[in-house]
Amino acid sequence: MDGARKRAQGWWADGWPCLPFLAAGLVGTQPAALFQPDSTRPLGPPAYALVVVAALALAGRSRPGMVLTINGAAVAAYLAAGYPFGPILLTVPAAMYYVAAAWPVGRAVAVVAADFGVLVVALYAKTLAEDGIGSVNVFAWGAIALAALASGITVRLRREAAAGLRTEQARRMASEERLRMAQDLHDTIGHGLAAIAMQAGVALHMLDRDVTEARHALEAVRATSREGLDSLRAGLERLRGDQPARRGPVPDRPGLDLLDELADRVRTAGVELDVDLQPDLHLARPVEEAVFRIVREALTNVLRHAGAVPARVVVRRDGDDLLVEVTDTGARAEAGPGPAAPGGLGIRGMRAQAERLGGKMEAGPLPGGGFAVRALLPMEAGT
Incomplete structure (x- = not known):
């Protein structure tokens, strides 16, 4: 059930942008035809079928090559059949935009140019008998195709730049975290080892003079060693990404309340x-x-x-x-x-x-x- 829901959500996320084009095509094609009485072929079910295919092709924007192919074929067939100009033409720059926003610049330019060439052939097939307007439409739609291409390329470059920035920020944060952990290990373990060295020296010095004091120093060595091992273990768990329970003499958030404990440990070292x-x-x-x-x-x-x-x-x-x-x-x-x-x-x-x-x-x-x-x-x- 969860898998089906996720697939449905994915389809909706990809497909919803096609709905405005579909609505515009179904509602606006007939009114647009009223202003073109010289069209060679009246509207009918095949025309609306091509309008629907051209719009629904935009639902597959996660596969921009397929979108451009299906959309270009539907629009070219619509124009070559002599149907009047209408909202179906709005789907063309959208399909070109998808390709430009997803593919490398060279590949996107080549594919969009090929699609535009097919549409130009279909456009001339339609306007062959309509002297004086064919070249105007070619230039107008050429400008539109270039605008769609430029917009898609710009969006893609910005997206890549943002992704690169996020990657660099993540890399810098990881580096800073490693440095922080290394500093924490240096501070906690270094402090413990320095205290142990001092306490061991005191024990050796007092061993033949005062066995009780030597025993106290060795007990301090044992306690400090345990604390150091706990701190080392906690630091290694953090490096592995685990979530350890609080342990050891130094918590993750030390403060002034621990200065007395720190001072006692240093005094124990002599x-x-x-x-x-x-x-x-x-x-x-x-x-x-x-x-x-x-x-x-x-x-x-x-x-x-x-x-x-x-x-x-x-x-x-x-x-x-x-x-x-x-x-x-x-x-x-x-x-x-x-x-x-x-x-x-x-x-x-x-x-x-x-x-x-x-x-x-x-x-x-x-x-x-x-x-x-x-x-x-x-x-x-x-x-």
Whole structure:
């Protein structure tokens, strides 16, 4: 039943444009004949049959070659038989338009030219005895055929351009999504591995001195490993296009409510971390996500490059902007006298988070030692 309904809907979608031409042919042919008393042959059932065939041929517009062939044969037979000019001629540019809108330009021009040539022969067969009007009709209908051809070609080119634009947009969106997923995996897994490395180092350092502290560090390694595996599994499921349930320490929509959990995990790794979060901040969700991701990546860099050193996170208003600042006092071997190199994926990711909201981000060594990440985000971004 559903298949029959879909076929009927397809037939209707293709066939309904022929109805106005059919109605015009059946209703308007006789009045048009009244103004042509010199027509060589009066109207009759065969004439109306050709009118119906010429109009109904337009119902197969999904097969423009068939439409043009049937329509051209019906109209040529009508003219060659000597019937008076009428609404049947309106179907000709419509059939030509279908071909021009569906086929490549060269092929469409060749087929339309052949159809027009057949109609010209039929037209001269009809007007052979009507001196003075045959050439006028040829030129007039030649202009009409060219207009139909040009209209169809224009529509086809625009349709192809729109399809190409949609394809390019889809390709760009897919590329951006892949980059976003890669950045998410880098941030979540990178943070977990950096914390694990720090916690394992603490465990090794304390193993011979304080077994209890070493045990706590190893338990933290185990918990962080599990969280990292859950995050990796969730990321891979998203890459495969699955719809995973929420799991792992970092949800799909992180926010300020998770900063405390993030800070505890960093402290467990041995970093003396101070978090200065201004209370009663009412931020749009995209801004909250950007704040969390920037802070997480900055703290990950502290774990990777500075080790167990004091660090500070500041999130507060700064005029019309939101200040996000992460500083530490550790020395980085790779830190030179200038700003941080922009080539790292983490720094590029933080900068992209800020710039996506219309903000800016700077990262580099501090004059007195240490490193700072500073971002300014518009407070109203994403609203």
